[in-house]
Amino acid sequence: MNLEVKNSPFDQEQAEQLNRLLLTMDDRQKIWLSGYLAAVPSHASPDAKDHQGEGKAAAARQVTLLYGSHTGNCQALAEEYSAKLKENGFEANVMDMDEYKPKNLKNEQDLLILTSTHGDGDPPDNALSLYDFLFSKRAPKLDGIRYSVLALGDSSYEFFCQTGKEIDERLAELGAERIRPRVDCDLDYEEDAESWWNGVLEKIGDTKDSVAQTVEKVTSITDRPIYSKKNPFQAEVLENINLSGRGSNKETRHLEIDLEGANLTYEPGDSLGIFPKNDEALVDELIKEMDWDPDLSVIVNKGGEVRALREALISYYDITALTIPLLEKIAALTDHEEFEQLVSSREKMNAYVYGRDLLDVVRDYGPWEAGAEEFVSALRKIPARLYSIASSLKANPDEVHLTIGTVRYDSNGRNRTGVCSGQCAERTEAGDQLSVFVQKNNNFKLPDDPSIPIIMIGAGTGVAPYRSFLEEREEREARGRSWLFFGEQHFVTDFLYQVEWQRWLKDGVLTKMDVAFSRDTSEKVYVQHRLLENKEEFYQWLTSGAYVYVCGDEKYMAKDVHNTILQIIKEEGKYTEEEAEEYLKELRKAKRYQRDVY
Known part of the structure; x- marks a missing residue:
């Protein structure tokens, strides 16, 4: 497409170059570029010079944005806010907490912390160094420094936003001003x-343009919509294949999705977000139980958008995940004495929400006095589900592949299915569409140098990103060695992508592979056992500069693998416990130990 902008200040050659560049950029790159250009001094125009001076006066204090991010949400927000500041002449630095030098804290002026919480109230991996420094005796007094904290979390977890809460309190203890x-x-x-x-902006200074306006300007130049989490792409499903063999205890789906026309790019290690829909049968049961009018109009967001109740419950509201805040919100909507007793005890609420959904609550504690509008206003939006991408864009132009394990279980007398995994397994066929966006993950990336060896450890669907890694390395003709540890239940029914691994082994793309099928032997064997069996060679790879990747369940697999790696470092390197932990910490800081766990 030729660039055609009325009254454009560009000559034809410049316009063509600009157009070619913009077509290769994603929305974050466009936002960064717009912020960069806004901050570059212009000596050609006196008006611009005067305006620049005003901007600098307004931004007399420097703003530093630090993010601790597991899935990339905090990183995306930090980069967006940094771009907004730069657009308006402020001096803003944005940085991964792991890359930040903690001793610089005492030199900051305005400090913005954006962090998620991981696992059972732990900091995300890339926030650990700064977190440890803040709570150590080396942490300096921070008098004169202003700050604010944005904490991201999941209210269904007991330690909701714990890392953000702790950092916020600690900064105040050190003398910083909120x-x-x-x-x-x-x-x-x-x-x-x-x-x-x-x-925050009310305190730091006024802004005149928003990122939305910036994106709108760029869109008008490229004449293409920009797809993101705020504006997901309606992608067609090309293939939906059950990878699990007959008789398997699991159902693992391989989805191939068409991205043609989306102008979305991704790298191995990134995730694809899907906005799922609730099962219509579950929605209809809920409406029937509450005797609601399915066609009743309800407001679904602060912008005043209106949907029919049934459509809102299918496409907008989360009705499957119970949280303590939800129970506390709806406590006022019933006079049920037992419900009042339930919400009076956090311990009882924790026990109740496990394995239950909204339908259980309305059945257990009715009748409900509130109307549908008041009731659903207490619900949160259906969260997007993130899945590690299982393909390389170089190997599959205009496509993205996913590996999704279907969640099914029985609880409290009812059969349950995961919202998104159930939709993909039971209600999605080739030709259907899914609402998708790309979620960048800079904390799970291949080394820039393709000659560096890599060790990939994963179980079940945790093998997905390694398929993308090897597709990418095959396209790049990488010469570095690669070693895959893969675990599942049964060799015959659960060996995901077996033919592809074997082909890559034959072609030399994959150097070595060790598998653990836990249900095929009298004693259960997992990937950490294979690591120990190969501990000498594993340590040799480590000392030769290998990158180590872990993907899968955090509570069990990733925790056991982490402890096993520590044990190997301790035994093979002749280190003490503390020295081994420091060794692994340094690997993580050097991006040589990366985890994508959930």
Whole structure:
């Protein structure tokens, strides 16, 4: 497409170059570029020079944005806010907490912390160094420094936004001044995050343009929509294949999705987000139980958007994940004495929400006095589900592949199915569409140098990103060695992508592979056992510069693998426990130990 802009200041050659560049850029790159250009001094125009001077006066204090991010949400927000500041002449630095030098804290002026919480209230991996420094005796007094914290989390977990809460309190203890109270965001964080940001700006200074306006300007030049989490792409499903063999205890789906026309790019290690829909049968049961009018109009967001109740419950509201905040919100909507007793005890609520959904609540504690509008206003938005991408864009132009394990279980007398995995397994066929977006993950990336060896450890669907790694390395003709540890239940029914691994082994793309099928032997064997069996060679790879990747279940597999790697380092390197932990910490800081766990 030729670039055609009326009254354009560009000559024809410049216009063509600009157009070619913009077509290769994703939305974050466009936002960064716009912020960069806005901050570049212009000596050609006196008006611009005067305006620049005003901007610098307004931004007398430097703003530093630090993010601790597991899935990339905090990183994306930090980069967006940094771009907004730069557009308006402020000096803003944005940085991964792991790359930040903690001793610089005492030199900051305005400090913005954006962090998620991982696991059972732990900091994300790339926030550990700064977190440890803050709570050590080396942490300096921070008098004169202003700050604010944005915490992202999931209210279904007991330690909701714990890392953000702890950092916020610690900064205050060290003498820093809050410029805006901390905001704790649930999975549907966008509106709360925007409110926090607007409050921060009131203290830092005024802005004249928003990122939305910047994106709109870029879009008008390229004449293409920009797809993102805020504006997902409606992608057609090309293939939906059950990878699990007959008789398997699991159902693992391989989806191939068409991205043609989306102008979306991704790298191995990134994730694809899907906005799922609730099962219509479950929605109809809920409506029947509550005797609601399915055609009743309800407001679904702060912008005043209106949907029919049934459509809103299918496409907008989360009705499958119970949280303590939800129980507390709807407590006022019933006079049920037992429900009052339930919400009076956090321990009882924790026990109740496990394995139950909204239908269980309305059946257990009715009748409900509130109407549908009041009831659903307490619900949160359906959160997007993130899946590690299982393909290389170089090997599959205009496509993205996913590996999705279907969640099915029985609980409290009912059969349950995962919202998104159930939709993909039971209600999605080739030709159907899914609402998708690309989620960048800079914390799970191949080394820039393709000659560096890599060790990939994963179980079940945790093998997905390694398929993308090897497709990418095959396309790049990488010469570095690669070693895959893969675990599942049964060799015959659960060896995901077996033919592809064997082909890559034959072709030399994959150097070595060790598998663990836990249900095929009298004693259960897992990937950590294979690591120990190969501990000498594993350590040799490590000392020769190998990158180590771990993907899969955090609570069990990833925890056991982490402890096993520590044991190998301790035994093979002749280290003490503390020295082995420091060794692994340094690997993580050097991006040579990367985890994508859930």
